[in-house]
Amino acid sequence: MxxxxxxxxxxxxxxxxxxxxxxxxxxxxxxxxxxxxxxxxxxxxxxxxxxxxxxxxxxxxxxxxxxxxxxxxxxxxxxxxxxxxxxxxxxxxxxxxxxxxxxxxxxxxxxxxxxxxxxxxxxxxxxxxxxxxxxxxxxxxxxxxxxxxxxxxxxxxxxxxxxxxxxxxxxxxxxxxxxxxxxxxxxxxxxxxxxxxxxxxxxxxxxxxxxxxxxxxxxxxxxxxxxxxxxxxxxxxxxxxxxxCGPEIFDLTIEENVVKITCSDARSVSLNNHGRFTRRVAAEENKTLNEAEFDIAPFFEKADENSFIYLTVVAADGSYATTRPYYLKELK
Ligand SMILES: [Zn+2]
Ligand SMILES: [Zn+2]
Known part of the structure; x- marks a missing residue:
C-alpha cells in the first residue's frame, strides 16, 4: 500500500x-x-x-x-x-x-x-x-x-x-x-x-x-x-x-489499483482525471460517509506520464476539500 x-x-x-x-x-x-x-x-x-x-x-x-x-x-x-x-x-x-x-x-x-x-x-x-x-x-x-x-x-x-x-x-x-x-x-x-x-x-x-x-x-x-x-x-x-474550506482528509492510499480515502463527514467524494475518467461515491439521502474507494485500473490502461487524478470531498454544507494532482508514476 x-x-x-x-x-x-x-x-x-x-x-x-x-x-x-x-x-x-x-x-x-x-x-x-x-x-x-x-x-x-x-x-x-x-x-x-x-x-x-x-x-x-x-x-x-x-x-x-x-x-x-x-x-x-x-x-x-x-x-x-x-x-x-x-x-x-x-x-x-x-x-x-x-x-x-x-x-x-x-x-x-x-x-x-x-x-x-x-x-x-x-x-x-x-x-x-x-x-x-x-x-x-x-x-x-x-x-x-x-x-x-x-x-x-x-x-x-x-x-x-x-x-x-x-x-x-x-x-x-x-x-x-x-x-x-x-x-x-x-x-x-x-x-x-x-x-x-x-x-x-x-x-x-x-x-x-x-x-x-x-x-x-x-x-x-x-x-x-x-x-x-x-x-x-x-x-x-x-x-x-x-x-x-470545511472537510478534513485523514488518509489517501492506493493499493492494487484501488484508491481509498478516509475523511470527515461528507456527502460525496469524486475522483477526476485530466479528462472524463471520473467517479463519484455519494452517501444515501440525509446520511454522510467517511470513506470511499475507487478502482482506477481502467485509468492505468490508457494513462500516460502526464495523466493525473485528484479527489474532492464535499460536505453536507457544500464546503469541500481537494487534493493535489497525483501523476501516473506516483500511482504505479
Ligand atoms: Zn489580490
Ligand atoms: Zn490579497
Missing amino acids: KHLLPRVDKYFKTNLHTHTTISDGKQTPQEVKEIYKAKGYQVLCLTDHNVMVDHSNMNEPDFLMLTGMELNYNHENYRPKFDGKTYHFNLIAKRPDNVWTPWNVRRTNPEALEYNKLMECENMDMRHEVDITNAMIAKANEKGFLVMYNHPTWSCHSYPDYASLKGLWGVEVRNTDCYNAGIDENNARVWRDLLNLRNRIYPVGSDDAHKVEDMGGSWIMAGAEKLAYSSVIDALEKGDFYMS
Whole structure:
C-alpha cells in the first residue's frame, strides 16, 4: 500500500494570503496572528500588497510566520471596484530572511514606508502582459519564492491571461474574501486548465482577509514533518498538503489499483482525471460517509506520464476539500 498524503504526526492548518495594516488590512500583524491562533491555525503568511516583510520575530513554538507579499499590477483598463484586468501573485519566500521584491512600489501608508526601506527592490518592468509576467515569475523562482496565482476571477482574467503562464506553484481555487463578497471565485476550472497545459500546479484555499470577518474560511492542511520554516516550505513545494474550506482528509492510499480515502463527514467524494475518467461515491439521502474507494485500473490502461487524478470531498454544507494532482508514476 502506498500513502499519497504524508504520514506525519499532525497536519498544520495554514493560511497563505492575508492583509494587515501594513497595506489595506484592518488589523495589525499581531492582531491577525492572534485571530488565526485562536482559530486553530499553526502557519500564517502575511502577504501585504507589494511589501515583503520578514515577520519571524512573531514566531512562537506553536506558531510559524512565513515571509511573503502580494504583488499586484493593473492593466490600463483596470477600474477599481468595477472591472478590468489585474495580476495578483503571492510570492512566498523559501527562507524567512529573503525580502527581495521585483518592484519598488512607493506606498503612502507610513507603516509600509518603514518596511519599504527593508526590502531589496529590483525595479523590474511590471505591466499587465503575459511575457513581462513570465519574466517576473521566472525571476521570483530564481530568487527563491513560490509563486501563487491569486483570485483569477476577481482579476477579470480569462484563458489568454493565464494559459501561457509558466513557473506557477499554486493557484487560488478558493478565496474567502472574494467568496464572501459574492464573486463567483471558484477556480477549479482555471486550475484544471493549467494542469492540462502540462503545469504541475497545486490547488490552494486561502482567505485573502482584510478584516476579521474573512479570517478562517479557506486554508491548506500542510503535512510537514515539524513546525519549522524549512519543513513547511518543503511540504508546500512537494505538494504534501490539501486545500479545504470545511472537510478534513485523514488518509489517501492506493493499493492494487484501488484508491481509498478516509475523511470527515461528507456527502460525496469524486475522483477526476485530466479528462472524463471520473467517479463519484455519494452517501444515501440525509446520511454522510467517511470513506470511499475507487478502482482506477481502467485509468492505468490508457494513462500516460502526464495523466493525473485528484479527489474532492464535499460536505453536507457544500464546503469541500481537494487534493493535489497525483501523476501516473506516483500511482504505479
Ligand atoms: Zn489580490
Ligand atoms: Zn490579497
